[in-house]
Amino acid sequence: MSSRWPVGRAGIWAALGVGALLVLTSTDLGQHYQLPIGAAFALGVMRALALALVWLRPPWALPVSLATSVLTAIVCVPVSPDEAWPWPVTGVFGHSLVLAFSGARGATGLGVGGAWASSRWVLGGWWVVTQLVGVVGMALAPERGSWAGLLTMALLSAVAVVVADLVRSRADARQQLLEQEEISAAERAQRARWQERARIARELHDVVAHHLSVVVVRADSAPHRLTGLPADAREEFAGIAEDARASLTEMRRVLRLLRENPSSGRADSELGPQPGLADLEELIATTRRAGADVRLEVESSADLDPAVELTAYRVVQEAVSNAVRHAPGAVVEVRVRRIGGELIVSVVNGPVDAAVASGSGHGLIGMRERVGLLDGRLHAARTADGGYRVEAVLPAERGVE
Incomplete structure (x- = not known):
């Protein structure tokens, strides 16, 4: 979180808000409370x-705001019983604004190791402390105000806390979406590298290994095909055959290394559980917190091969991410169902905004490749209402290669 003044229009609006709060607070305290104009201006500052x-x-921000409220309650005496105390009107709005902006930016206090504590519990704690200040003030000087006057601060600051928590949660959800998109991009890049390694392995197997095998056969058979060879020539052919066999063995070892997928879960790969259909609820919940209207229906996920579940999860992740980017505000319907020996995963969204639907297409290519590895089928096309539908059909039986 940055600790600097916002730039551009946001900075102008922030400056106007600070200036307006200074003028309104100074005027309010100077006119409605028994306070010299200098003291009123100081509290306004x-x-x-x-x-x-x-x-x-x-x-x-919050400690200074609360300290200002306490000092204001101590030195200000209302000119009439109609004036609010211990919370002047400008104090209510000013403190609520600080509470809302601090909570939305996650700056509600200092956490462990100096990290910002953005927890809603910390924000709620500031709200409780604020109300306690008002209660203590009324208990010490009940003649200055009324208990009913505390309700305004209680309600407005509660609204500020709720709004701050919603804004912060939405920002966190969007950040998680961005991280998921980065993960998907990294996976696509890794898949491209793996496919290139597999292509090189095929070339080596089909060309180099084939020719080495021919060399072995010809060297072994040369003494039988060619009559009258001297002993040293026979030894030379035997040496050639042995060297070719050794090269062929090394070639096969290289081919195994090239064909070994780093993401296949082997000992040299990154360890950790792979997501499956049980993790779709959390994926969709994160997207919903970002403001998207995503609906999920999972009819069956039992007894599925982990590779099928991982592929289904990645298809939903990529398709929902595309829908959120290219069809903002549209309803996205995700449905996973098992029909016979097939798992059908469909993601349908409403009309696509042509102004933002300019993706590279790598996501769709990656989905096709991932589904194709399981001998599945992927269909992606526009719907009649201008939306988009992605449907993957995967083999649901165990033992998927």
Whole structure:
């Protein structure tokens, strides 16, 4: 999280908000409370400073705002019973703004090791402390205000906490989506490297290994085909055959290394559980928290080969990611069902926004390749209403190669 003033229009709006809060607080305290104009201006500066610290020094914003509220309650005496106390109107709005912006930016306090603590529990704790300040103020000076006057701060600050938590959750969900897209891109790159290695292995097997085998056969058979060969010539052919066999053995070892997929779960690969259909709920929940309307229906996921589950998960991940990018605001329907010996995975979204539907197509290519490795089928096409449908049909029986 950055600790600097926002740039562009956001910076202008932030400056206007800080300036407006300074003017309104100074005017409010100077007119409606028994306070000299200098003291009112000083409290206005503190109130505006608390809002500015949300960007400049995030961990200090809420403490300074709450300290300003306490100091205001101590020195301000209402000119009439109609004036709010211990929370002046500008104090209610100013502190609620600081609470909302701090929570939305995850700057509600300092966590372990200096990391920002963006937990909703920390944000709720600040709300509780705020209300306790008002209760203590009323208990110490009940003649200045009324208990009912505390409700305004309680309600408005509660709204600020809820809004801040929603904004922060949405930002976290979007960040998780970006991370998932980066993972998908990394997997596509890794798959491309694996396919290139497999192509090289095929070339070596079909060309080089074949010719080496021919050399072995010809060298072994030369003494029988050619009569009258001297002993040293026979030994030379035997040596050639032996060297060719050794080269062929080394060639086969190289072919095994080239054909060994680093993501296949072998001892030299990265260890860790692969996602399956049971993880689709979390995947979809993350997408929903980003604001997308995604609906999931899984009818059967029992007794499936892990490779089938992983492929189904990746198809849903890529298709939903494409739908969120190319059809913002559209409903995305994900359905996984088993019919006989086949697992059918379908992802359908509403009309695609032509202005953003300009992807490279690598995601669809990657899905086709992944499904093809299991001898499955993938169909992707526009729907009649201008949306898009991706459907993968995978073998559901165990023992998938």
